[in-house]
Amino acid sequence: MDLIIEGVKQALYLLFTLDREVIGITLLSLQISGTATLISLFIGITAGTLVALTRFPGRQLVVSLINTGMGLPPVVVGLFVTIFLWRNGPFGFLEILYTPAAIILAQAVIATPIVTGITLAAIQHLPANLRLQILALGATRAQMIWILVKEARLPLLAAVMAGFGGVISEVGASIMVGGNIKGYSRVLTTATVMETGRGNFDIAIALSVILMLLAFCINAILTQIQQRERPR
């Protein structure tokens, strides 16, 4: 019990004194997971909308694959990204293993199916005739898609949050492809694991508190927007 109380005390101390290492790790986590989320949004919203709006042979299989991908275990992603990025692997020439870029890549791989799946569901959930209504208003295909995506913005916001929440709290892939290098590829989750291993429970708790605060803020913002926008 003492340990927990001491840990939380120390955690609050580190937080309120803006401990440079803790702040640095937090910012790096935000930057890495934020970039990964943005990449996954770009790919996921495009792919999800495309799959939602087109009919082609094998579409059912693609949808099943996307839904499976939504639950892709991070360590599996981590392992395969590592193997692909090895110096002597197929993408070794990129020389990005054990860099933040590798973590961004792995996290984007994890988040993209989540964003794609939610986008797909969101667009399909819109009224069937809405597409025709938009076209009948004189829209080009691009305008139609843009309006549809705008209409689905609430569930897409959920996609953003789910994607970001999924990758910022993920540890398996980050430690494998990032290497947990101090001040370089050490993020909140990998640092928490390491500090726990070192017995520095106070820092580990501080990092966990930050992680939970981030998760709380994300959900608070999401709830706020959804409550404001959904009077129905």
Next chain:
Amino acid sequence: MSATIQPEILLKLEDLLVRRGGVTVLDISRLEVFQGQVLSLIGPNGAGKSTLMLTLAGLLKPSRGAIFFQGERIADGGFAYRRHIAMVFQEPLLFDATVFENVATGLKIRGMSRGDIVRAVPGYLERFGIGHLAKRSARKLSGGEAQRTSLARAFVTKPEIVFLDEPFSALDPPTREALTNDLERILRETHTTAIASTHDQTEALRLADRIAVVIGGKIAQIGPVAEVMNRPADEFVASFVGVETVLPGRVVRVSAGAFAAAVAGGREVEAVGQVEPGDAVLCCVRPEQVTLSPNPTPPGSSARNVFAGTIRQITPLGLFQRIRVDCGFELVAYVTRQSLEELGLTEGKPVSASFKATAVHVIRRKEPLPL
């Protein structure tokens, strides 16, 4: 038929075939929509009205066939064409934005400047009686308000043709009545060509210049309102339209709830309803309400409407015989085979046809149809 100048053809469809999963959904060899007129598509649910509507609007690629707008064939995708049309569906299909932004959508799509949009939209909001709702979220509207927004959104782009796919069928009767009134007025004010599908004949009778009856993916009959109603091409159309006598008229006298309307052939029909002298009306009489008698003036009848005429045609129709009588206008009556024989009715024979004033179903129209 009075000799009127044939209006210009705005939209034309040729040799249309739509197949879905191996089943023929629509098979229409020819359909024309005239400039400034309202064409009502009526028919049972699932007859293909919506599919026809979507095809005509260029939103659905037919398996075969061509659509011509102002004489030019609509290209694949029909983007240029779609900038000349507007469509209102049964569901309002509003966007998650304010009423104003919803109505402005078509203009924004066309790249109109904000200034022009702000000038253009309010007039249409007022026209559809939703000016006070401009800033309201579309998610917070009643069914009627939402459909008004959808109509305003369609009309603000000044379309050359408006497609209305059962626009009021999800509304309660008073709201539907109010919206039909407004739509009728606006169609007349703007001279917009329209195609409106409905399964409610009263709605069709109020709005339409012409009616096309769609049954089983085919156009069973198309023509002016009175023609289709009075002379159904076949049993199916007859059973669907029900009312077989529709007399366009103009109110000439009003007295204590009852009125007389001048109809074709210089005759007058008496009916019951709240109308003003000079109003345009349609008097609809169901065939089973008409009594025929071989005597020129039937004795002891309480019917206010008694017309002498000549039997033009007798056709068997199940249990009944369908009899067309020419009384200066055309009247359809059903009698049983037994009555037919007892009364000794044959084609060419003079008869008197009578029906009660209360048997006349009166439809008021803003715009008169030719008598």
Next chain:
Amino acid sequence: MKGFAKEGLLAAFLAAAIVLATAAPSLSAPAQKNIILATTTSTQDSGLLDVLIPAFEKKTGYFVKTISVGSGQAMAMGQKGEADVLLVHSPTAEKKFMAEGFGLDRLLVMHNDFIVLGAAADPAAIKAAKTTPEAFKKIAAAGALFLSRGDNSGTHSKEKGIWQAAGISPAGQKWYQETGLGMGQTLNVANEKSGYTLADRGTYLALKKNLSLSILKEGDPILLNIYHVIGVNPGKWPKVNAEGAKAFSAFMVSAEVQAIIKTFGLDKYGSPLFFPDAGKKEDALGK
């Protein structure tokens, strides 16, 4: 207008995406300046590398990517050419690694020692044992819980060596549990379960404040824990940064670093965590 505020938000999102996306590549340093150091969890968990790596980077301009894994995995990375330099403590495996030509040079850096830890009550009474293998025999005989790293790390391979010396094969026994975790984690598990375990002294000292385990066996020559730095042979894998590896090896055995090692942990734990050994003979250690 509400609608436009939302569109603004979307635009801001996109702008942020572009900024971050373009910023991302700048996160990776120039390639030839990178050295991948594969090392054991004990060097990282003790905090020694947090002191040495920044000093090396400042001095040489290299950027060291420290990948902290077990000694076994570290050598596997070296075998595949996925690491440039290794800092490991698994002499038997290291000799094999060198013999197979995967390493270029192998230099003695430092040592500390392993210790056998357990609950103060010592249910297997190993404190009375003369040698460490004998102590292990007692654990096995008593069926007392023993926590093994089980991860092919240097500590794990040392532990296996001791079992061998004791003539016992513990694998699959009910009282023998493998954590598959790093040293720190394994110590925490042993602490919670009041089991016996083998640990390096450095990690133990670093974690001591959270542990109620006692040192039950120490000072036996078999418990010596020796760290070598090995440069990976670029002959096998041309992409290996041999120059960087050489610089790092030289740095580790330099007088300056050896001096740091000598006092590292002294202020915090009251005794140093490692003993510098550069230039000594491996066989001469512990005697």
